[in-house]
Amino acid sequence: MLSLLVLCLITYSYTESYLLRCDFETPCxxxxxxxxxxxxxxxxxxxxxHDHTLNNNSxxxxxxxxxxxxxxQLAEIKTTDWLxxxxxRAICFQMWYYTPRLSLPFSIQLVQGDDELLTRVIxxxxxxxxxxxxxxxxxLLLPAEKIKIYVRLxxxxxxxxxxxxxxxxxxxxxxxxxxxxxxxxxxxxxxDKFISLPEYIYxxxxxxxxxxxxxxxxAPPIDYTFGNGSGHYVWLKNSTYIQPGNVAxxxxxxxxxxxxxxxxxxxxQYYGYARNWYKTNLKIYSMISNxxxxxxxxxxxxxxxxxxxxxxxxxxxxINLPVGYYSLLFRVDYSDIVDGSYALDNxxxxxxxxxTSSLTPYDSFLSFSCNFDNQTMxxxxxxxxxxxxxxxxxxxxxxxxPDRSLGPTRDHTSNSSSGGFIYWNRQLPFIPGDxxxxxxxxxxxxxxxxxxxxxxxx
Numbered sequence: 001m002l003s004l005l006v007l008c009l010i011t012y013s014y015t016e017s018y019l020l021r022c023d024f025e026t027p028c029x030x031x032x033x034x035x036x037x038x039x040x041x042x043x044x045x046x047x048x049x050h051d052h053t054l055n056n057n058s059x060x061x062x063x064x065x066x067x068x069x070x071x072x073q074l075a076e077i078k079t080t081d082w083l084x085x086x087x088x089r090a091i092c093f094q095m096w097y098y099t100p101r102l103s104l105p106f107s108i109q110l111v112q113g114d115d116e117l118l119t120r121v122i123x124x125x126x127x128x129x130x131x132x133x134x135x136x137x138x139x140l141l142l143p144a145e146k147i148k149i150y151v152r153l154x155x156x157x158x159x160x161x162x163x164x165x166x167x168x169x170x171x172x173x174x175x176x177x178x179x180x181x182x183x184x185x186x187x188x189x190x191x192d193k194f195i196s197l198p199e200y201i202y203x204x205x206x207x208x209x210x211x212x213x214x215x216x217x218x219a220p221p222i223d224y225t226f227g228n229g230s231g232h233y234v235w236l237k238n239s240t241y242i243q244p245g246n247v248a249x250x251x252x253x254x255x256x257x258x259x260x261x262x263x264x265x266x267x268x269q270y271y272g273y274a275r276n277w278y279k280t281n282l283k284i285y286s287m288i289s290n291x292x293x294x295x296x297x298x299x300x301x302x303x304x305x306x307x308x309x310x311x312x313x314x315x316x317x318x319i320n321l322p323v324g325y326y327s328l329l330f331r332v333d334y335s336d337i338v339d340g341s342y343a344l345d346n347x348x349x350x351x352x353x354x355x356t357s358s359l360t361p362y363d364s365f366l367s368f369s370c371n372f373d374n375q376t377m378x379x380x381x382x383x384x385x386x387x388x389x390x391x392x393x394x395x396x397x398x399x400x401x402p403d404r405s406l407g408p409t410r411d412h413t414s415n416s417s418s419g420g421f422i423y424w425n426r427q428l429p430f431i432p433g434d435x436x437x438x439x440x441x442x443x444x445x446x447x448x449x450x451x452x453x454x455x456x457x458x
Contacts, residue, residue, distance in 0.1 A: 019091065020079065020167035023053040024060040029080060031165050036075035038065040047159035052096040052135040061163040066156055077151040078111070083167060087144045087177040092170035095151070096135040098161045103127045106153035106160070108140060112265075113318040114310060116148065117301060120354050135163065142167070143353045144175045146316075179351040181256065181264060185225040186232045186345060194234065194347075195253050202248030202332065206234050212343070218273040224314045224345040233271075235343035236332050250330040251287065256349070257325050265352035266298075266319040266328065272309050274340020281333050282309065282342045284319065285445075286326040286359060287366060292379060295329060295445055296363035298322070314345065320354040329366075331445075364443040371413040372420035379441045380422070390431075393438040396423040412455035421457075 022028035024039060042050040042057030051059025066073050085091050093108070104127040112118045122140055129136045142149075151162070184190035186206050196204035210229035212219035216237055223231030236248050258264055266284070274280045284299040299319045300307040309315075332342050370378030375395050382392040398409035398417035402425065411419030424436040 018166050018168040020083070020165070022165040024051070024062060024163060025053055028165075030167075031077055032080045033062065033077045034075060036064065036066050036073070037062050037077065039063075046161065047100060048098045048135075048161055052163040059163075061161050063162075064153070064158040064160040066158075068156075073156055074152065074154045076153075077162070077165075079149045079167075082146055082148060083142075084146045085142050085144045085175070088174070090170050090172045090174045091142050091167060092139055092172060093142055093149055093165075093167050094137065094139045094170075095165045096137055096163045097125070098135050098163075099128050099159060101127050101159070102130065104153075104155060104158070104160055106151060106155075108138065109150040109152055110143070110145075111148045111150055112146065114316040115300075115308075118318050118320060119150075139170070141170070141172045141175065144177060145352060176351075179262065179264075181349040182252070183348045183350075184346075186223075186234050187225070191234075193253055195251050197249040197251055197329075200248055201246050202236055204234050204236050204248055204250040204330075206232055207237075208232050212237075216341075218312075218340055220271040220273070220314070220343050224269040224271075231345075233343045233345040236341040247331055247333040250344070252327045255289065255325055255327045256321070258321055258323050260323050260356045262351055263354045263356050264321045264349050265354070266321055267346070267348045267350065268317050269314045269345045269347075270309075270317055271314050271343040271345075272311050272340070273342075274311070280340055280342070281331075283331045283333070284317075285329040285331060286322070286324065287329050288324070288326045292368055292370075293366040294363050294442065295366045296359055298328075320352065320357060321349070322357045322359045324359050326359075364445050365440060366445055368440050368444055371411075372422055373411070373413060375420050377422065377438075380438050381441050383437050384439055387435065387437045389436045389438075390434040391424060391426045391436050393422040393436055394425045395420050396425075397421070408457040412457075 020030040022031045038046065039060055040046045040063055041060050042048070046063035046065075048061075050056055051061045053059050053061075062077075064075065066075060097106075106125055107121050108123040108125075109119050109121050123138060125138065149167070153160070182193065184193055191206050194204075207215075208229070209220055209223050209231055212233075212235055213221050213229070219235060219237075220233065222228050223233045225231050234250065256264075268284075270282055272280065272282060283297055285295040285297050288294045298321070299317060330344060368378075370380065372378065372395055375397075377393075377395060380393075383389050396407070397420055398404075398411065401407045401409070401423060407423055408421065410417055411421045413419050422438065426434060426436070
């Protein structure tokens with residue numbers, strides 16, 4: 001009976017299953033390493049004389065072997081495929097590390113989006129745990145989101161060893177299921193949640209994939225939701241009137257009210273197609289709808305050089321949305337005459353576990369207008385980054401102008417002496433070179449169809 005029990009225990013220990021596992025005793029397919037890592041065993045210690053899995057000299061583990069001594073060398077290990085954590089059970093990432101150095105920092109990060117640019121750090125390890133002189137465990141609860149796990153460090157020296165990477169169910173508290181503010185796959189029930197801004201030449205529309213291909217051969221042949229030709233997506237068809245600089249905007253009809261109590265992410269699928277796809281851009285903005293709409297670009301985020309869109313396939317994009325009260329704009333613009341465009345599908349706004357962020361001051365106007373009848377400058381300012389004016393422009397009316405012989409007595413808007421206008425209030429002594437400069441306080445998002453209209457009086 002004792003022999004049978006021992007046999008059962010041994011059999012169980014070798015048939016134990018995990019969602020993901022790499023013990024480096026067999027070829028590892030669940031995790032991918034870059035060229036800064038080597039494989040060794042306890043007989044050839046780098047730096048420890050036993051592994052964690054077997055706890056003997058014949059066991060294998062990874063060791064850090066940087067290919068250069070650059071201070072900015074980035075080394076990483078990541079999950080090979082995307083991991084979609086369930087919402088009904090908790091799952092954890094576990095690994096073991098060894099270093100004799102008290103200071104050898106590395107981090108565990110979660111990455112999202114097919115461009116793998118949205119990153120958050122879930123653990124930072126400074127180096128050796130002073131209380132442990134052997135392999136040290138890291139055990140982290142994972143969120144109920146679609147993620148890749150990265151282990152990253154950017155130090156130029158070791159020694160550092162890793163063993164037994166696993167992702168599996170664990171007995172930690174189950175993560176909260178995501179809270180969904182908006183979800184639209186562009187089938188019938190949600191198409192009224194978006195509007196194509198009508199004042200722009202290019203217009204978004206919802207279409208069945210089979211019908212889109214009949215109208216434009218390069219269009220996505222399948223939608224993302226169902227993966228077939230009968231599914232729908234929203235697209236921008238413009239092959240009959242392509243002009244460099246023209247744009248289209250798809251906007252959410254309702255504004256989001258995001259507070260610091262909970263962070264939310266925008267997930268979306270895009271499909272870009274064109275002969276010169278890099279000359280056609282998809283951008284996402286926040287828009288604060290005041291009298292003068294203010295917009296700020298949220299995606300893509302540029303880290304170095306131009307953003308590289310993925311052409312001719314459905315691609316997952318994600319944004320950690322900042323706190324604020326705003327709607328969303330999906331913009332497509334063209335820098336050349338190209339026969340191609342973008343389609344969108346599966347737009348969702350759900351809760352996510354990121355630090356809160358705020359809108360930056362680097363925003364711009366979607367459009368601008370001002371008749372000065374409210375006796376303000378309408379977010380216009382005197383001077384610019386190159387010029388300090390000699391005299392400023394000031395809001396006046398026909399009743400308040402200082403010299404009625406040197407200016408209008410009525411405004412242009414209402415032809416009234418009480419209507420407002422801005423007036424270059426030049427005063428004695430007059431000197432050659434006197435100047436005045438006035439401009440909006442923010443830049444304006446431009447496209448080919450825009451015009452500047454104004455009335456002036458000399």
